[in-house]
């Protein structure tokens with residue numbers, strides 16, 4: 001019997017798989033690894049960055065593996081930093097709040113991002129001027145090729161904008177044979193009282209002022225500002241299906257950004273980690289696509305970067321709308337937007 005995945009992806013697409021295996025202990029991995037050695041597989045986290053294409057008559061012909069590994073362990077402190085090992089099946093936001101409640105700073109700008117801890121390094125989740133790779137010490141994984149545990153120090157993970165080595169086909173393998181199953185992630189976090197708040201995103205300082213925070217904010221206060229901003233801007237996937245930003249902000253050369261900005265006054269240009277990025281949301285809105293609806297899929301009327309499932313959207317509705325957006329932005333600005341979520345199977 002095909003196994004339904006509709007409640008396991010935040011876009012709420014009706015999708016099915018042949019088999020679902022929940023990994024509850026890392027000691028199970030050697031046996032699972034042997035059992036599925038010659039089978040196609042896919043690793044599912046919280047399903048908040050996926051567009052799943054399948055139906056009941058043609059389910060994904062593979063084994064879906066999901067981490068239910070739990071637990072947060074303290075490692076010996078080093079050079080003033082507390083070190084934590086968090087299992088991959090923990091909920092990301094709950095982990096962030098746990099660190100803050102235990103007097104640790106560094107993850108506050110990443111509060112309320114949906115999904116699991118194990119998926120966080122995959123696209124190097126980022127928000128409000130912080131990327132998770134900046135706080136990661138090491139990534140622990142099971143290697144399906146060598147049938148063994150491996151550890152990747154942060155320097156080897158090649159973290160970049162919405163990118164890590166785990167997104168490289170040459171490293172992680174094709175979409176239906178991922179080589180590494182992340183089991184845990186190690187973080188190095190400073191005490192909250194010694195954490196330098198990252199307030200470069202102007203909305204945060206304004207929201208902190210509105211919340212009555214006048215002193216330099218503590219990490220927990222920054223998290224509350226971020227949570228309140230996110231609740232205001234992004235649709236809650238529990239209420240309306242979505243995967244957050246559907247497209248990455250295009251990374252362009254400084255010259256290209258300047259030329260485009262001179263022709264398009266108001267175009268937001270960001271500089272972060274020596275990269276120049278344009279606002280994909282602004283490009284989509286300016287290409288006239290904000291609020292557009294196709295079938296049961298729509299571009300959010302509040303946030304042009306978010307595609308929503310109005311109730312009964314199919315993957316075809318969502319991907320058709322995404323393609324229309326790409327063409328509209330290409331025609332208007334000469335840029336092809338790259339989707340952020342993983343499309344399974346790829347198109």
Ligand SMILES: Cc1cc2nc3c(=O)[nH]c(=O)nc-3n(C[C@H](O)[C@H](O)[C@H](O)COP(=O)(O)OP(=O)(O)OC[C@H]3O[C@@H](n4cnc5c(N)ncnc54)[C@H](O)[C@@H]3O)c2cc1C
Nearest residue numbers: 043045046047048049115116118119125126127182243244
């Ligand atoms: C409302 C909303 C807001 C969002 N905001 C942000 C944001 O601000 N910044 C941001 O970066 N992202 C954001 N996202 C995207 C998403 O939340 C993140 O990418 C998140 O890390 C995905 O986690 P997940 O557990 O749901 O992974 P999934 O969507 O299930 O999987 C994503 C990828 O990770 C792989 N994967 C998952 N678990 C493992 C594992 N244990 N081992 C190996 N591979 C694994 C999957 O195979 C897949 O390739 C948002 C999404 C939503 C719905």
